[in-house]
Amino acid sequence: MPEPSDRHAAMADFLLAAxxxxxxxxxxxxxxxxxxxxxxxxxxxxxLLGTGGIAAxxxxxxxMRVPAGVDIALILALLAAFVSVAFAKGAVHWEHDGE
Amino acid sequence: xxxxxxxxxxVVAVAAWTIAARDVFAAVVSFVAYGLLLALVWVRLxxxxxxxxxxxxxxxxxxxxxxxxxxxxxGIEAPAANExxxxxxxxxxxxxxxxxxxxxxxxxxxxxxxxxxxxxxAAANLAATGLSNPVTAxxxxxxxxxxxxxxxxxxLALLAVWSLAPDRFWGGLPGRRQNADPESVLTxxxxxxxxxxxxxxxHIFWIGSVAPGGxxxxxxxxxxxxxxxxxxxxxxxxxxxxxxxxxxxxAGPAVFFMIGLAGFATxxxxxxxxxxxxxxxxxxxxxxxxxxxxxxxxxxxAGPPERGPQ
Amino acid sequence: MSxxxxxxxxxxxxxxxxxxxxxTAGLLRFPDPLSRLHALTKAxxxxxxLVVLGLLFQVDGLLAGLxxxxxxxLALLAGATVTQxIARAARPGGTPE
Numbered sequence: 053m054p055e056p057s058d059r060h061a062a063m064a065d066f067l068l069a070a071x072x073x074x075x076x077x078x079x080x081x082x083x084x085x086x087x088x089x090x091x092x093x094x095x096x097x098x099x100l101l102g103t104g105g106i107a108a109x110x111x112x113x114x115x116m117r118v119p120a121g122v123d124i125a126l127i128l129a130l131l132a133a134f135v136s137v138a139f140a141k142g143a144v145h146w147e148h149d150g151e
Numbered sequence: 152x153x154x155x156x157x158x159x160x161x162v163v164a165v166a167a168w169t170i171a172a173r174d175v176f177a178a179v180v181s182f183v184a185y186g187l188l189l190a191l192v193w194v195r196l197x198x199x200x201x202x203x204x205x206x207x208x209x210x211x212x213x214x215x216x217x218x219x220x221x222x223x224x225x226g227i228e229a230p231a232a233n234e235x236x237x238x239x240x241x242x243x244x245x246x247x248x249x250x251x252x253x254x255x256x257x258x259x260x261x262x263x264x265x266x267x268x269x270x271x272x273a274a275a276n277l278a279a280t281g282l283s284n285p286v287t288a289x290x291x292x293x294x295x296x297x298x299x300x301x302x303x304x305x306x307l308a309l310l311a312v313w314s315l316a317p318d319r320f321w322g323g324l325p326g327r328r329q330n331a332d333p334e335s336v337l338t339x340x341x342x343x344x345x346x347x348x349x350x351x352x353x354h355i356f357w358i359g360s361v362a363p364g365g366x367x368x369x370x371x372x373x374x375x376x377x378x379x380x381x382x383x384x385x386x387x388x389x390x391x392x393x394x395x396x397x398x399x400x401x402a403g404p405a406v407f408f409m410i411g412l413a414g415f416a417t418x419x420x421x422x423x424x425x426x427x428x429x430x431x432x433x434x435x436x437x438x439x440x441x442x443x444x445x446x447x448x449x450x451x452x453a454g455p456p457e458r459g460p461q
Numbered sequence: 462m463s464x465x466x467x468x469x470x471x472x473x474x475x476x477x478x479x480x481x482x483x484x485t486a487g488l489l490r491f492p493d494p495l496s497r498l499h500a501l502t503k504a505x506x507x508x509x510x511l512v513v514l515g516l517l518f519q520v521d522g523l524l525a526g527l528x529x530x531x532x533x534x535l536a537l538l539a540g541a542t543v544t545q546x547i548a549r550a551a552r553p554g555g556t557p558e
Binding site for chain 2: 068069071072075076079082094095097098101102105108109112113116118119120121123124126127128130131132133134135137138
């Protein structure tokens with residue numbers, strides 16, 4: 053039977069690995085920012101970044117046993133909404149200025 | 152360990168991309184990504200207070216500011232992209248950056264371990280301040296003068312932004328007119344997000360005494376919620392000449408300063424709190440400061456007045 | 462008991478990570494913006510939701526659990542709104558607000 057501390061350490065390692073995996077996905081999604089032909093593609097990368105970042109943050113904070121992680125995630129979720137909306141409105145204005 | 156290296160590489164890569172991006176929009180998205188990654192780094196270093204502040208201010212607020220700035224720069228983006236610095240300044244900048252990087256790389260490994268710190272003394276005197284979060288104790292009790300000066304600096308920045316308004320719009324409505332359809336998705340979402348945001352902002356402000364949080368972070372959330380409501384067309388920014396708005400802006404620093412002066416009489420020094428009432432005094436300071444900072448940040452985000460007062 | 466909880470966490474988090482993988486793959490490989498948007502929303506809703514579900518088993522206290530669910534709901538709301546705005550902007554001849 054593994055010791056409780058071993059189990060906690062194993063869980064922490066798993067959560068850290070999961071956070072790393074999600075971050076890798078987000079990093080790949082950022083490639084869209086590089087090659088995206090339209091502003092819409094860039095906004096979508098930002099959206100993925102926000103959601104993936106929140107997931108990675110929650111996993112990391114739980115793995116490191118930092119209880120404030122949920123509060124940080126709350127702020128990120130709210131501000132990601134704010135920034136995404138600002139982007140989307142900005143993009144709509146730009147695509148009309150360009151015409 | 153692999154995670155740490157991967158995160159560090161990602162941070163550097165995103166930073167490099169932010170600088171190298173040709174398109175302003177992509178650079179701003181990249182910068183917000185950079186702020187998010189930094190928040191992750193701070194959590195990894197077990198510094199949740201810094202992570203919270205980075206997420207709120209570095210990510211959300213600065214992102215909003217940059218988007219506003221980049222939309223105003225849209226007209227001159229093409230000619231500005233053709234300007235390049237000459238050989239001389241480029242080489243000088245590269246040399247200085249390299250020197251700083253090498254200096255840091257040489258110094259950081261030989262720092263004394265454990266590093267000299269006042270943390271134990273700060274923690275030991277925590278009971279006298281009535282708070283249990285040492286970071287808030289530093290901000291509001293041990294180094295309250297810094298926080299007071301920060302609030303004043305924010306006000307000065309706001310005055311600088313207002314001074315950019317053309318004379319005929321002085322005292323007018325900040326920001327552009329928003330063409331918002333009252334039946335649209337954005338309006339509906341804002342009607343849901345705004346109450347939740349206000350709740351979250353108050354929560355973050357309130358738990359600052361026992362957990363990561365505090366007035367600047369709470370104020371940032373409230374300011375972002377206001378701007379969201381303005382973008383959705385739910386509220387129309389008040390003209391900046393309104394008396395009540397100006398009172399709200401100065402109320403925080405004013406209360407802070409007066410309680411500081413009262414410290415001479417009650418506890419013997421500027422911004423000293425008598426031990427029995429420390430927590431109450433800090434609370435009395437924090438509430439108006441949060442409101443003032445929220446208003447200041449919201450107005451900073453909205454920009455200088457661009458329409459006449461109505 | 463906690464072994465069962467840990468197992469559930471591992472399962473849910475793995476499933477969530479899989480949806481993030483699918484969402485990113487779609488974002489990179491699908492041919493046009495609207496189908497990319499479709500892939501992205503899967504990652505948003507299911508990926509984050511499963512991760513939150515997995516972490517719910519690890520957390521202690523009702524308030525922390527409620528906060529976790531609120532994070533997910535906020536992300537859903539923000540995602541749904543922005544998706545609408547993006548879709549309008551990405552439509553050929555994007556219409557104004």
